[in-house]
Amino acid sequence: MSREVEKRSAAKVAAPVLTLDGPTASGKGTVAHRLAQALGFHVLDSGSLYRVLALAAEHHAVSLDNAPALQVLAAHLDVQFSGDAAGETRIVLEGEDVSKVLRTEACGRSASLVAALPDVRLALLDRQRAFREAPGLVADGRDMGTVVFPDACLKIFLTASVEERAQRRYRQLLDKGFDASLAALSDDIRARDERDTQRSVAPLRPADDAIVLDSTDMTADDVVRRIMELARHTPSLGRRLQA
Ligand code: DC
Secondary structure (H helix, E strand, C coil): HHHHHHHHHHHHHHHEEEEEEECCCCCHHHHHHHHHHCCCEEEHHHHHHHHHHHHHHHHCCCCEEEEEEEEEHCCCCCCCCCECCCEEEEEEEECCCCCCCHHCCCHHHHHHHHHHHHHHHHCCCHHHHHHCCCCEEHHHHHHEEHHCCCCEEEEEECCCCCHHHHHHHHHHHCCCCCCHHHHHHHHHHHHHHHHHHHHCCCCCCCCCCEEEECCCCCCCHHHCCCCCCHCCCCCHHHHHHHH
């Protein structure tokens, strides 16, 4: 290994990771971006990788239960993530900006199906770990603390009641100009929770060393404040915050 490559892989391992796991619509995305901004860290929205894969499957007419073909597609995904001026992540799949279509409920449902396939999860593992760069990473998903970054220095499991999550998703969709039904969203969130927690590989659950935060009665600002307080008491993050 050249000195330069050695130095880069050492920096990757050393870069601190804060993981933020939890069920669908628990507010992880908003909180992850705010934390990354406050800490000056990179951010990984791992759900968007599963969403991108579901979309790529549609583009290539690959059925969502064809595990071998999805695994090949996952290993060769031509996707770029970049921040735009407003701090939003722009996602380009095979040359096309798919940032908006990725957020639809239909895409989330398809993502949940492909995410249940063990070979697909394995094929996306290195791609997720490649986001670990200095000065650090906030990783948002379902298995960030349990599987992808088991050595993370701070692990948060963010949850909220189904009713509250349906309300949040409803407001978010209306704000983005999409149509939505609150009852359909609640049913969908229940079904997705069931699939994400019951799957055989990397099921949604808090890591043994995670701190569970129930945000049902908290605003996003409250959640960010609470996690930043925890970060200040986490040696590898606290040092950075005091610097
Ligand atoms: O967070 P999200 O709604 O964008 O995620 C879409 C789907 O992807 C969700 O149903 C579960 C799945 N997912 C997963 O299995 N593991 C992750 N680390 C992130 C998302």
